[in-house]
Amino acid sequence: MIIIVDDTFVDRHRYQDVSYLQDVKYSKICAVYAIVKTIDLASLVKKISSCQLFCNHKTLQLYNAESKALNIEDNSKNRETLINVITQYKIPRVEFSRGLETNYNAKKIDKDLFYSNLKPLLDYFINNNAIEPKILFWGESFRKKEKLFFIQKMMIQIRITELGDFKINPEIKEGLDILYPNQTNEQVIEGWISKQLNKNEIIREINSQIQ
Amino acid sequence: MKGVYMFSDFKPFAKEIIVQLGIPDNQVISTQTFEKENNYHDWLKDIFKNNEVEKILIPLNLNTNDPINDGLKIALHIRLNYELPVIKRIVPIIFLSDFTLDVIIRNNDFDPFVNPQNLFFTQSIFLSSFDPDEIKNLIKKVEPCGENEYHFGILNKLRITQRASVGKHSISNAWGCFKLAQVTGLRDEIYKNENIAEHLKTFYAKYLICYNNAFTNEIFIDLNPMQCQGKKILLIDDQAEDGWSILMKNIFKSAGNDFQAIDSSNYKNNETKQFHDFEGFYAECQNQIGKDWDLIIMDLRLYPEKEDIDSEMIIPTELSGYKLIEEFLNENEGYQIIVSTASNKIWNINTALKRGASSYYIKESPEFSYSIRETKGIYENFKYDVQKCFAQNYLRIIYDDIKTIKKQLAGKAYPINFLNELNSQLDLAYEMLDHANSKVQFAYAFVTLYLFIEAINNYFVSKVADDKWDIVDTGHLLDWKWNSGAYSNTNTEVTGNKPPEWQKFAGVYIQKWLKTDNNFIQTIYFLITKRNGFVHNDNNILDKRDYAGNYLNHDIYEPSGFIKLFECIKEISNSL
Numbered sequence: 048m049i050i051i052v053d054d055t056f057v058d059r060h061r062y063q064d065v066s067y068l069q070d071v072k073y074s075k076i077c078a079v080y081a082i083v084k085t086i087d088l089a090s091l092v093k094k095i096s097s098c099q100l101f102c103n104h105k106t107l108q109l110y111n112a113e114s115k116a117l118n119i120e121d122n123s124k125n126r127e128t129l130i131n132v133i134t135q136y137k138i139p140r141v142e143f144s145r146g147l148e149t150n151y152n153a154k155k156i157d158k159d160l161f162y163s164n165l166k167p168l169l170d171y172f173i174n175n176n177a178i179e180p181k182i183l184f185w186g187e188s189f190r191k192k193e194k195l196f197f198i199q200k201m202m203i204q205i206r207i208t209e210l211g212d213f214k215i216n217p218e219i220k221e222g223l224d225i226l227y228p229n230q231t232n233e234q235v236i237e238g239w240i241s242k243q244l245n246k247n248e249i250i251r252e253i254n255s256q257i258q
Numbered sequence: 259m260k261g262v263y264m265f266s267d268f269k270p271f272a273k274e275i276i277v278q279l280g281i282p283d284n285q286v287i288s289t290q291t292f293e294k295e296n297n298y299h300d301w302l303k304d305i306f307k308n309n310e311v312e313k314i315l316i317p318l319n320l321n322t323n324d325p326i327n328d329g330l331k332i333a334l335h336i337r338l339n340y341e342l343p344v345i346k347r348i349v350p351i352i353f354l355s356d357f358t359l360d361v362i363i364r365n366n367d368f369d370p371f372v373n374p375q376n377l378f379f380t381q382s383i384f385l386s387s388f389d390p391d392e393i394k395n396l397i398k399k400v401e402p403c404g405e406n407e408y409h410f411g412i413l414n415k416l417r418i419t420q421r422a423s424v425g426k427h428s429i430s431n432a433w434g435c436f437k438l439a440q441v442t443g444l445r446d447e448i449y450k451n452e453n454i455a456e457h458l459k460t461f462y463a464k465y466l467i468c469y470n471n472a473f474t475n476e477i478f479i480d481l482n483p484m485q486c487q488g489k490k491i492l493l494i495d496d497q498a499e500d501g502w503s504i505l506m507k508n509i510f511k512s513a514g515n516d517f518q519a520i521d522s523s524n525y526k527n528n529e530t531k532q533f534h535d536f537e538g539f540y541a542e543c544q545n546q547i548g549k550d551w552d553l554i555i556m557d558l559r560l561y562p563e564k565e566d567i568d569s570e571m572i573i574p575t576e577l578s579g580y581k582l583i584e585e586f587l588n589e590n591e592g593y594q595i596i597v598s599t600a601s602n603k604i605w606n607i608n609t610a611l612k613r614g615a616s617s618y619y620i621k622e623s624p625e626f627s628y629s630i631r632e633t634k635g636i637y638e639n640f641k642y643d644v645q646k647c648f649a650q651n652y653l654r655i656i657y658d659d660i661k662t663i664k665k666q667l668a669g670k671a672y673p674i675n676f677l678n679e680l681n682s683q684l685d686l687a688y689e690m691l692d693h694a695n696s697k698v699q700f701a702y703a704f705v706t707l708y709l710f711i712e713a714i715n716n717y718f719v720s721k722v723a724d725d726k727w728d729i730v731d732t733g734h735l736l737d738w739k740w741n742s743g744a745y746s747n748t749n750t751e752v753t754g755n756k757p758p759e760w761q762k763f764a765g766v767y768i769q770k771w772l773k774t775d776n777n778f779i780q781t782i783y784f785l786i787t788k789r790n791g792f793v794h795n796d797n798n799i800l801d802k803r804d805y806a807g808n809y810l811n812h813d814i815y816e817p818s819g820f821i822k823l824f825e826c827i828k829e830i831s832n833s834l
Contacts, residue, residue: 062422146456186367187367195326247500250356
């Protein structure tokens with residue numbers, strides 16, 4: 048289950064199509080809470096144990112029992128309490144907000160981008176029974192970018208490692224597994240050695256292999 | 259490596275490159291990560307202001323957050339940093355990546371609003387692998403493009419659009435506030451305002467500002483500040499706390515505490531700046547209706563979350579600002595309202611003007627390039643409009659008085675037709691005064707108001723047998739004459755075809771209502787004479803002067819003439 052807590056959700060349809068979230072197909076795997084009252088926090092926390100990804104508006108506004116917005120101090124206190132619970136349960140969490148710099152490492156994302164990539168995330172969940180948060184940050188073609196990450200790490204190691212040590216460098220091995228799935232690492236490295244490629248030529252060779 | 263700087267995450271690989279290139283430590287910039295775009299703007303501005311950067315190396319994979327985009331975004335912040343002189347913005351940038359351009363472009367989903375990949379196709383951008391020799395060669399070769407290339411060779415090739423949920427309204431509000439502050443001496447204070455800065459330092463705003471060359475460090479001081487002592491001024495703007503309130507308070511400094519702004523922050527989420535209680539804000543605005551404001555400055559879109567949606571066409575009359583204008587004017591048509599809007603949608607402004615707003619002020623937007631002199635001109639127009647509103651403040655007072663008169667009349671036991679005629683005459687006279695722009699129009703408003711007296715006379719005085727005139731339930735109209743400082747009669751009844759209107763009124767006033775104020779009758783006499791002078795084009799009357807040489811009747815061409823007559827109408831209504 049993915050839980051989204053967003054006090055600004057009520058206006059989201061103005062910017063992006065989020066009507067699909069009402070379809071049973073999506074609503075059974077993704078629950079959106081737009082108005083969260085302090086009296087509802089306990090019931091929300093109960094659902095946390097079945098939650099696999101918790102996404103919250105960074106500046107989430109909470110409401111009291113009379114549906115009045117909490118003041119800044121009370122709001123921060125209650126919001127922090129909720130976030131602490133998520134942390135205690137070790138639930139993966141993504142924070143989004145308007146104008147927030149998207150940063151995969153920090154798990155922070157611009158709100159427009161979050162909602163742009165939400166449907167692919169849910170579709171992936173439905174098809175693979177797995178949640179892949181990278182989809183939120185990098186979109187449907189996240190695998191391409193992931194591949195670039197591994198290859199980039201490999202290229203950095205190629206720059207700073209002696210050719211003879213390539214075979215034992217774990218990051219080079221990992222990169223080669225991805226880039227040359229039909230050859231062993233040894234075959235690829237031997238090929239470079241036999242062609243007497245220098246490091247720049249190896250880098251060019253790698254680039255030519257990237258689809 | 260003089261003047262060559264490099265961004266670095268200080269990981270071993272980056273350190274090795276720096277050593278191999280021989281870049282001194284003080285020319286290595288430690289990369290930072292921030293949560294907001296404006297932080298990057300400020301950070302890079304400081305770096306470039308404090309260092310003589312001639313060439314800069316940017317690894318595309320800064321921060322290992324993204325193999326490509328982090329470096330591109332840093333570069334974009336440099337290119338669009340309008341606070342830097344153009345020569346610094348166009349510094350040659352050498353991107354470092356072991357990926358080829360082809361791989362970079364084909365294997366990335368770039369931010370669809372910023373499109374940073376377009377940078378690769380602009381002037382003064384170079385791409386090198388991490389091979390130190392290649393980098394060194396490139397450093398030797400690259401030269402900055404000319405400043406004249408900035409627009410055509412760089413900006414024209416970028417494609418930056420606004421983010422889906424950030425309306426133009428917000429950027430225009432921030433920019434408009436900043437520009438107006440520039441010509442009113444409050445520039446630095448406004449620019450420091452967190453909300454203003456946040457809006458003006460996003461990629462989209464920065465792109466617009468650079469594209470239109472709209473930023474300037476020039477500071478103006480207003481040597482002819484707004485004269486508004488004793489004037490009550492109200493600002494209704496959902497962005498009031500985002501700079502506009504401070505700015506307007508400064509513009510209307512001489513009004514002191516009589517300048518007030520509705521503080522929308524009480525009804526907004528402090529962090530998102532979005533309304534959580536718009537109804538509460540609107541109700542507080544409504545509470546101002548009926549108060550004696552000399553000027554109201556009103557934003558048309560008070561609820562941007564609902565009304566600043568580019569994809570939705572909102573009917574002008576549905577805008578919350580328009581609805582408030584209507585509510586204010588329904589209470590008192592004489593309120594002087596200046597529409598202030600960040601939108602250039604002329605149909606919205608026209609609708610407000612048609613409803614009765616006095617004039618408008620369009621907050622400047624970075625999309626339209628105005629020089630600082632033009633901004634000053636726009637501000638001078640605003641000042642002129644404000645003074646015009648102050649000068650027309652009699653309209654609100656008269657409108658209020660007319661309402662009071664109508665209430666009084668409604669309680670009188672006169673035939674409904676007669677009361678309706680009096681009411682219509684008042685409405686008509688007000689309407690003409692409200693629309694009067696020329697001398698003749700003011701005179702016609704005066705003549706129309708005078709018809710109120712004629713209606714009174716027609717109701718109370720009528721011709722009877724023997725050429726005599728009867729006053730209702732009183733007797734015959736007597737022949738009143740001015741005699742030694744007072745009106746008297748010799749018990750002679752008026753006879754003849756048509757006695758003058760002042761004389762009929764004197765009969766009603768003295769004989770029917772038993773009033774004794776001779777000065778009042780004399781004033782009525784002069785006012786009616788003035789009216790006759792205009793209607794019959796009698797220059798002997800119109801150009802009559804007092805002993806000091808002042809024209810006695812030329813005020814028929816001005817609001818003051820109307821006001822004098824209206825004061826008498828109030829007195830007459832009280833006597834009815």
